[in-house]
Each structure stands twice: as C-alpha cells, then as structure tokens.
Amino acid sequence: MYATAAARSDGLLLLCGGRDVQGTPLADAYGFARHRDGRWEWHAAPGHMPSGRYQHGAVFVGTRLHISGGAVGGGRMVDEGTSTVVLDTSGGAWITPAPGTLSGEDVTRRCRHAVTSVGPFVFIYGGLKGSQLLDDLLLADDAAGAELAICDPRAAAWSQYLNSVHGSASAAQMLAEAAAAEAAAAAAVANRSSSQGGSPERTESDVARAISSPSRDESPTLTLNQHHQPGSSPPTPDVRLYHRAVVAPMEPPLRGLVRQLSIDQLDNEGRRVSIYDKGTPEGKTPIFQRTVSMPGVHKRVINELLRPRQWKPNHEDRRFMLGAEEIVELCDNAEKLFKQENSVLELKAPIKIFGDLHGQFGDLMRLFEEYGAPNTAGDITYIDYLFLGDYVDRGSHSLETMCLLLALKIEHPRSVHLIRGNHEAADINALFGFRLECLERLGDEDGIWVWKRINSLFNWLPLAALIEGKILCMHGGIGRCINRIDQIAELERPITMEDGGPVLMDLLWSDPTTNDGVQGVQPSPRGPGLVTFGPDRVKDFCKANNLQMIVRAHECVMDGFERFAQGHLITLFSATNYCGTAGNAGAILVLGRDLVMVPKLIHPVPPTTPHTPDSSSPLDEDTAHNAGADTWMTQVNDERPPTPPRGRPHQPGSSLEYF
Secondary structure (H helix, E strand, O other): OOOEEEEOOOOOEEEEOOEOOOOOEEOOEEEEEEOOOOOEEEEEOOOOOOOOEEOOEEEEEOOEEEEEOOEEEOOEEOOHHHOEEEEEOOOOEEEOOOOOOOOOOOOOOOEOOEEEEEOOEEEEEEEEEOOEEEEEEEEEEHHHOOEEEEOOOOOHHHHOOOOOOOOOHHHHHHHHOOOHHHHHHHHHHHHHHHHOOOOOOOOHHHHHHHHHOOOOOOOOOOOOOOOOOOOOOOOOOOOEEOOEEEEEOOOOOOOOOOOEEEHHHOOOOOOOOOOOOOOOOOOOOOOOOOOOOOOOHHHHHHHHHOOOOOOOOOOOOOOOOOOHHHHHHHHHHHHHHHHOOOOEEEEOOOEEEEOEOOOOHHHHHHHHHHHOOOOOOOOOOOOEEEEOOOOOOOOOOHHHHHHHHHHHHHHOOOOEEEOOOOOOOHHHHOOOOHHHHHHHHHOHHHHHHHHHHHHHHHOOOOOEEEEOOOEEEOOOOOOOOOOOHHHHHOOOOOOOHHHHHHHHHHHHHOEEOOOOOOOOEEEOOOOOOOEEEOHHHHHHHHHHOOOOEEEEOOOOEOOOEEEEOOOOEEEEEOOOOHHHOOOOOEEEEEEOOOOEEEEEEEOOOOOOOOOOOOOOOOOOHHHHHHHHHHHHHHHHHHHOOOOOOEOOOOOOOOOOOOO
16 A cells, blocks of 8 residues: 556556555556557566655656655655665666765655656655645756755746757748759659650640649538447547647756747748648557567667667768678668558557658667657557658668667667658768768768668658558658559569659658648649649548548658648657758657547757858867768758748747747
8 A cells, every 4th residue: 555656658557556464565666558458468568666655746757757755654754865776677777866965964854745757857746744834846867867956936947948049041042042953853754764665644734734724612521520320330540630749848947848849839830731620539559560670780779779878970080880891780670571561551649650750860879868769668568560661861870770660670670661652762961971871881882782772671661550450651742643552562572763654753852832722633843743732632541541540751841840720630750950950840640549639749959059151160170070970961052952841930939939
C-alpha cells in the first residue's frame, strides 16, 4: 500500500515503493506495459532504490523517473542523502543526483506532497514533515543534474520566454530564389523518361488543358463520418488530427516550459485549410508479432549510433565509423528485406510517421530523445516507425542517417518501415551532397562504391504505405495522373526514375497547390514537367480509394506539419532549420490505436555562428575549426538553393517556434 505510480509519455505505467503487510518500506519498482496484441504485462525494474519508502512522489521527465521524499515508518522521513533518486528507464539504472544548491538543508525530506513536471523541470509542493504542514515550492532541473532550488512561481523569470531570431529577411530571400539546379535535375529525369518510352498518358498539351479547365467547385465532398448499419460489423474509428501539438523546445533558458500548444496557435501550419472535419474515434488493437533479428554489422551500428542523449558530431575526424565492406554488407541484408515487401506497404496503428530528414542526424536523435526511440528500452515493442523518404542530401550526416535506418530495419523488420523519396535517386543525390559526402568520408574509390551500392538499394525501397486501410503515406503526392492506389502497387521494383514514368514522377515530386482555393492541376514552381494538385484532386482520390487522409513529405513547412484540403492531406517535414537558413520546426505524427494523430514538434537549436546569406564576414578561427569540416555541404546548398519553405516568411517574435 501507499505505493506511487507514474506514467511515461509512451504509455508505460511504473509502480514504485510502498509498504508491505508488515509495514516494511519497499524499494522495488515494476513497469506495466500493454503489448499491441492487447495483453498487459508486468516487468520488474532492474535493481532497487537506495532506500525503501512510501507516501512519496514520482514523476517522469522523458524516460527518467524522479522519486522524491517519502516516509520509512515510525513518523520518520527518508534520509536527505537518498530523498531524491532517479530511475533511468532507458538505461535501466538507478541514479542518485548530485547535491544541489540546497545541499545540507532538509528540503526534500517530506511525504504526501504534490509533484509534477513541465519539460525538464520537476515541481514539488507542500506535504508533511512529521506533524508539520509544508507550504513551500521546490524546483528540480533534470537538464542540469537535478539541482534543487526554492522558487517563487510569481517571479519575473518565469514570465519571460526566450526571444531569439532564426535566420533573417535576406535568408528568406535566398530561400525564395528559384531552385534552378534541383528543378533542372528533375526536368532532365522527366525528359529522359519521355525519350525512353515513358507512358504517353498525359502530354504537355494535356497538362495545359487541365490547367486552363474550370475549377471543380462541385467536387464531391469527402466526409470522415461513418454510420453503422444494423447487422453489419461496427465501423473502425475515423482518422483525425489531434487539436494540440506536443512541442519539444530548444535549449535553456526555461527549456521545456511549454509542452503542448493548440495547433491554431501555430503561425503557418493551418494557412492552406479552411474547416477540418473531426470524427469520433473508438479503440482498436492491432496484432503484434515478435521477430528475432539476424546477427551482423547492424548491431554495431545501433550500439554506436542509436544514442539520442549522447550523440554529438565529431568535427575533428569526419571519417565514417564503418568501412565500405561493412556498409555494403548492411545494404545486402536490408535489400533482402525490401525485396520481400510490396510496393505499397500495409501497416497497422499505432505508428510514428517521420518526414524528410535530409542527413540531419542530430534532429533524428532529438526526435528519438524527446518522443521515444526504436529500441527495447524505448517503444519499439508496441509502436511501428514509418519514414517517408529523403534520408540523404543537404545535411552533412547522410551516412549516419541512412546506415542507422537500415540497421533498424534489419533489427526490427516488421516494425521499422522505409519508403522512397525523390532524393533516393542517383541523378539527384549526385548533385545535392550525398555523393560528395561518400567521397569525402570514405575516400574516392570506396566512396564511389558505397554511393553506387546504396543507390542500387534505393531502387528496391517500397513506394507508399497504407495504414489501417484509411491513411495513404507517400513522399510527394498524387500529381496529375495517380487516381488509384493500384497504380502505385503495380510499379515493379527494382525501379529507376526513368523506368517509373509519370506515375513515379508524380508520386515522388508533386506538391499540393498553394492553398485550398487553388484547385485542379497547376504547373509546379519546381520546374517544367512537374505539377501541383488541388484539394479537389485530394478529395476525389480519397473518395475513390475509400481513404480518409493522405500524409506526405517532400516540402519544408515552417511548423513541421501543415494541413491541406480541409485536413484530408498533411505535409510532414522532420528536419529543422532546413539548409541552415529556413528557421523551420521539425515534426513527426504519432498515430494511436484510436487513430487520433498527434503532431509532435522540435525547434531549431541556434548555431553558435548562424550561416545567413548576408554573413559577408569570414568565420573566425574557432568557428572555422569546428565547422570547417561541413563547409562543403554549406557550399552545395549555396550553389543549389532548396525549394523555398511553404508558409509565411518568419517575422521575429511572431511565432511560438522559439519557446
């Protein structure tokens, strides 16, 4: 009795302490987790608390369970030296925090107190110390070693938020310049496809007629509501976007103070849509199948790279951790798995969906740290991971990103899923950084070998994913010629961009129009031969294929995710501050068993010396020493600027993105 329970953000319930029937304080802890087949199971946490206790407080900060205070019987409180302990559930170890600023004072020896957390901060209020009723407030900062300090919540420091600026007007102007190189590369691929006998379904004149045709205001309205007919099976729950976004803020000060925001508070996310239909979800439990992974180099990759809290880029030595033979072995093992999969994956909820990563491995680690990692200490046993392509180019750690995702696919073949993006093509990633990174980090001969082998693997990647038969996930869009999911499923792999014809070009390259008011098929600003598609196309496609939503990536959007077509399409982008100038947030979507989709955001960490187009002065020696290894990627992005991010240009102080 008198035990304390706390819930981790991913659903794990952890029960700790209490006392037995003889009144002896307990020092153990047990986790209670639900498997995806519906079973609940208890597991004992490793080790024991330094001191048994009951009537204590417990709260999670990320994956760390903070236990404070407690009684040990006979009117005595737990010793001050062990009154605060931490269970790191990701590492399976008990930690006694270093003495804080109030060391030596009897501040945490209490019981029956209230405790809660906001970001990395743990707040402790009141309680009993013997017969004394307490009325103070303690603050523990997990980010700084759990040092305790008495805090007045009305102090001015807690009403001041970080007010920093990412990028500049000239940075936005640089991003607004035409992405001529990328568009030219896409056009060249399209031209080769046409010259090699691509499908003549639509010519340029056809596109022109589609563009000039009247907008279809009478396009059938797609409803998300389902009605149960007597005698038939009950309908599965409708897909809906949760009304609040979970936000992982930047570094201090006040890091983590704001954790959830209404999506209506985001400056740019809802600019394309009008009214979003909402449904009423009901519970559903998918089937979970355990798998045993094969031995191999992927184990080493996971052990060395899947370290969300510890990973830091090595600016002193840019050589990659694996040799060419090991990378090829990784590709061989992953390719065997991709060959067994269909072009359109059929997946179940719950699932996490990731947008473009573009070699920004640090952002991937931050997403894993904030919202759960795909390992046994994380959430991989009960939630799938889906990545929507564009793993390479633009960023300076494409090799880490690609190798870790392949290793996770080998380790968890039925839980980790990768589909193809437009940068998973040799013609494209030869121009935008990946080929250059392979040469620079592996040497010329090995670099070319690895680059060719990985691009050969890319031709086997699945092309789309269908979740619960209701949500179609792809990289680009439906363009002008994709009307049925079967058109995607019928594409045979291995497939190159030239062999894929108009269907593959639309699937990997097309975008939605600028907003819900622009309908039909329009020319794309990315370049000739590419198109954008309007909300009428989205609704018609969803109705014809019995879908409720499309999730796609491909475009940098300022809030990390953005709705379109009255919420029937969501664009997702997971890399922050794209190309070092966009200042955008990154996001993932977490789809629960009830088919409620929750956006979870991270925001850019400000660089020591931001790179902006108006930065004419040379880097100082210290900055050049730390960042010089990545200047080649900066040069690539300067020479071939990215497609401008969608959304309003960022104005200092106009967004919540820097909380």
